[in-house]
Amino acid sequence: MSIALQALNIWDLRRMAQQRLPKLFFEFVDRGSEDEVGLSNNRLAIERIKIRPRVMINVERRSQEVELFGKTQKMPVVISPTGIAGLLWHNGEIALARAAAAAGVPFTLATTSVTAMEKVAELAGGRLWYQMYMWPDREMSYSLMERAKAANYEALVLTVDTAAAPNREYNVRNGYSTSFRFSSRNVLDVLTHPRWMLGTLGRYIAEGGMPRFENYPESLRHRITDTKFDQRSLMTQSLTWDDLREVRKRWPRVLIVKGILHPDDAKMAADCGADAVVVSNHGARNVDSSVAPIDVLPEIVDAVGSRLTVFVDSGYRRGSDVVKALALGAKTVFIGRGTLYGVAAGGQEGAVRALAIYRDEIDRTMVYLGCAAIGELNTGHLYR
Template identity: 55%
Template sequence: MPLSSRLDRNASSKDLPQSSRGSTPSFPDAQTVADLRAIARRRLPLGLFEFVDRGSEAELALRGNREALDRVRLWPRGLVDVSERNTRTTLFGRTMAQPFAIAPTGAAGLLWHHGEIALARAAAAQGVPFTLSTASITSMEDVADQAGGRLWFQLYMWPDRRMSYQLLDRVKAAGYEALLVTIDTVVSPKRDYNHRNGFSVPIRINRRNALDVALHPRWMLSVMARYLLTSGIPRHQNYPEALRRSLMERPRHVRGTPKNETLTWEDLRELRKRWQGPLLVKGVIHPEDARAAMNCGADGVVVSNHGARNFDPGIAAIDALPAVAEAIGDHGTVLVDSGFQQGSDIVKALSLGANAVLLGRAPLYGVAAGGEGGVTRILQILADDVDRTMAFMGCRSIAELGPHCIARR
């Protein structure tokens, strides 16, 4: 099915925030996502950087995501007037300046003081949505009050469903537009480096990470010390009240972790009854799961292997995308994440059937490097990359992308 049937060709720039059309960039010397990643690596303690940057187990999926994207090749075209092009699209009936949004990530508030707010503000200024994680350390209410823009919320379901439904009531009251329920973290993944670094929950202080923090005084003073002097040790502010502990305090009950081995499709049907806005199922890889999600009333899916942070032997998201997009057809929205670091990666996903791409690590590198300014630079780099890639391909709008643009997979 051509993407044009799912996208609005006539999205007007008048629907976009004024600041999304020509703001002064930060980090002008940073030309790639890798440049901002290098700055983030220098600025952060190793344990925190590896929490963001690495995968799980042997990191086969982490390498696989990159290799799978690199295997996709695009057709360049010549003698096409591309002097007037735009990268606007629509999701849920509203215009986006770019065909991407910021994915939910739980560590943003540790990379920068109130990093979630910095991410959301940058996204709003650039005219793209921001998704807040259940595991964030800034409350959904504070993000909504201080950032604005298009806000989505990512939900983990607890074994005690009442806690999840109470959280859902908060999401509604705070005015979030869409709900993304994650289904791919049924048990805790194996990330040995987090345990060695002491960067698990609760965080353990040991000789290794104490020295690591001491060698990064700028991060300690600008991030952690500010929390300690104002609100105390950070905690998961979007957890239910009964489970809201500091990151260094052990949960009193096993049920305190947002992992749920008892979830079924019936839980999704119940969520559909309780949530009136757009509902997406995040972590869908198999086309049968995509069909099941739509049968339960979901508005779409997010094709994702959790950024290669969970199931190491799993398939790459970009490889799973075409079959999932075919299963959804024109009945819903298809987003994709996991491993997208270049604008050409985004164009590949759009050509293979995605309506938009969720960006995870790339904005985190930006916020770690320089807060809102770093995120803004990341989004500008990727927007420029998307625009340039489309020009080489002879495409003047997102609606012109499709399977015919793929030269080889």
């Protein structure tokens, strides 16, 4: 039995992840950028909003179900794309996707994963969404969309908030910037974390070598240790709304734009035919002093809530955090680090535990608010 099952909350999973992972991976997951103002601000913004309990309402029968793009899902969260799960746990993306399927929520696979989208679809099942960035070579990005279509992914999540390489100085210090490489700085770090070294790295090596970016086209399918390949070469500063229009033409299924913080951008996404936006500052990993998504959520819901589905993420560690966002009009909350800590602590069991923690905490909060269904939540349940 995994120790992750003993976690009482997401912070416990975080501590367990910290113990098991080499520092360079833990910090890559856990930290923000520059002075990490955004990281604490995301939490403070959520914590500042208070819950206003209601009493004497019969809530014996409750449901967390929400309707998303014509289908019912069991609880109001989605697993965010995080292109590293497979380096935290052997086949971590499959572990996360299976945990999501078991909890009845969608799993979003990031392009930068080390497990191919086809393999995840074959082995995990459940509701699968595919995340990509637009690359300078648009045709390459379109070919990824074709693969996702062929592998039956339900939704495409186009992330638009990473035009420049984020300034994460700890990564440089830890010897993990554009690629992962062993150096005098981190070899001791790896050696002193034998559970990760043997259970994750060792298993990949036994299977034939360092993992590769399996979703990339063959010409770019480098090993994660390949120092000649610079991920920054895939970033583009030329992205415009015309790109979104083109993606809309080519992707007939659900289209979600991730990384919106301004109502005018949300309106543009709607004008270009997107089905949804994720109000997100990328978990405070990009622009350090970026506004907290929960602070701008209400104005974005006001601006486009009648035209598209509005999701939110960045900093959600408790079920009560999720409930606050739902009361402010988010349809569901994307979870990044919460489930990543789970998978890092205990693989699929750890991710299952993380989702169970969110479910229990959401349920308890609903009881205190006298809400039997997610649709009943509204701003009257909050105090700001």
